[in-house]
Amino acid sequence: MDDAAKRMADCSEAAERALIDSAWAQFEALVARHRPHPTETRRSFALPGFRVLREIHRGGQGVVYQAIQESTQRKVAIKVLKEGPFADDSELARFDREVEILSRLNHPHIVSMYDRGLIAGHAYYVMDYIPGRSLDAHVAGAALALRDVLGLFHKVCEAVNAAHLRGVIHRDLKPSNIRIDEEGEPHVLDFGLAKLAQDPNPSAEAMTVTGQFVGSLPWASPEQAEGRSELLDVRTDVYSLGVVLYQLLTASFPYPVSGRMNDVVRNIAHTSPARPSTLVRGIDRDVEIILLKCPNGAIKVRANWPAIFKGT
Amino acid sequence: MAAVDPALLNKAVEGDTAALRMLLEHFGGDVRRRISGRIDKRWRASLDEDDVMQVTYLEAFLHVDQLTARDGAAFLTWLTRIAENAIRDAVRGLSRQKRPDPARRLVAPQGVDSYVGLLDCLGVHTATPSREAARRDAAAILESAVAKLPEDYRTAVRLYDLEGRSVADVAARMSRSVGAVHMLRARAHDRLRHDLGAASQFFTG
Secondary structure, X not given: OOHHHHHHHHHHHHHHHHHHHHHHHHHHXXXXXXXXXXXXXXXXXXXXXXXXXXXXXXXXXXXXXXEEEOOOOEEEEEEEEOOHHHOOHHHXXXXXXXXXXXXXXXXXXXXXXXXXXXXXXXXXXXXXXXXXXXXXXXXXXXXXXXXXXXXXXXXXXXXXXXXXXXXXXXXXXXXXXXXXXXXXOEEEOOXXXXXXXXXXXXXXXXOOOOOOOOOOHHHOOHHHHOOOHHHOOHHHHHHXXXXXXXXXXXXXXXXXXXXXXXXXXXXXXXXXXXXXXXXXXXXXXXXXXXXXXXXXXXXXXXXXXXXXXXXO | OOOOOHHHHHXXXXXXXXXXXXXXXXXXXXXXXXXXXXXXXXXXXXXXXXXXXXXXXXXXXXXXXXXXXXXXXXXXXXXHHHHHHHHHHXXXXXXXXXXXXXXXXXXXXXXXXXXXXXXXXXXXXXXXXXXXXXXXXXXXXXXXXXXXOOHHHHHHHHHHHHOOOOHHHHHHHHOOOHHHHHHHHHHHHHHHHXXXXXXXXXXXX
16 A cells, blocks of 8 residues: 555544544443442342343333343343342232243244243343334334335234233233334233233232223223223234334324323223324225224224234 | 454443444444445535444444344444434435425424423323323423433434424534434434333333
């Protein structure tokens, strides 16, 4: 390389390093600003055979950590019951039920559980780690064509149907509980609110107090929003899937979901969705018919999704 | 493409950002060569490769948890995909700017309404006992989430979404191109949606 070319190459490398340094400085500043308080650090989790990397989610019941299984170098997620040895019987029973439900499920588009246990009084289970984005972020970011969105959605429906065939109702289906991996494949997550259609443990029904809302309101069926747990069955999930698809195709909800909770519940129960074809172009009549059937207040009207989608 | 030490890759996959930095220095030029020419001539006055590469590097640090590459080729693919997504975000923003939606931004949002507007834009919804409480909630929750953004993302969101400035004004204040502002805003929104959990914080029982 002659001198001029070498100088140019050196300048290019220096310029590239300057860009990396700038990005690095921003990242380091962000980490320094949000470094966990020492008491939070003490709450970090350790499990033999796994190298815990970081906390990735802290919810009402549990904390989820990202980790590497040392024997296989596989990335996993470990969910730990938050209260640890101080968890009461109902919290332990709910966690056990989540584990039992996940252990029944074996489908390429449902997150798999590998192991469970108790360590230092902390109940935990180990599952797939799914890097990637939520379903709605993926669809918006990749600007997918209608056909591709429907193809992706069909896989989600097949996964949910597989759960239903095992007697499992998810009860919290929404875009953030469906992650898309780097290969563009969907994975249904978070069976923390799931129930068994025929629960052998009658006391499990008592976990949901009559009139108590369980789920995520914008995607909840009318019977779910009204806390009528005795009416919840697989069609509850069908309703939620209908709302998710409506949201993916129109970038809006079938009815207003902001405002006072009572108003939202009333909207869910009584407001007819706007026809998707009036909101966006390119939604054909067949898809619109399916779309309007599923977020439908009348339970008996809701269609059998996987079978219908096969024909689309 | 020169070979890379597998130990360095393994460290980066485990979340070692110092190792990741070395990999970015090693492969950055290769990614730049791959994206060279991908920016359509229509947009070159508003977006350049330096803008794309800086956002790419920042995104790489922010998403190191998603890195699973075990060899140099896989790492190069991962990094190139980040750069391509950044270009796509910028072009989408620039295209929308050319064809403004008449229903959007007729009036620049003000005060708490700008927070509510941003939440709507992100697709995040609240249901609290009163509309006024919902607006106050939106402001508090967003302030917390915006504070957790990297500096460039935070500035783009504050100036455009919360203060209602034009893209050109934001670009001038940040000493960046218009295309870069679109990219930064798109990445910031992605991050906010993820952190806010698309309404799950507000409703899950």
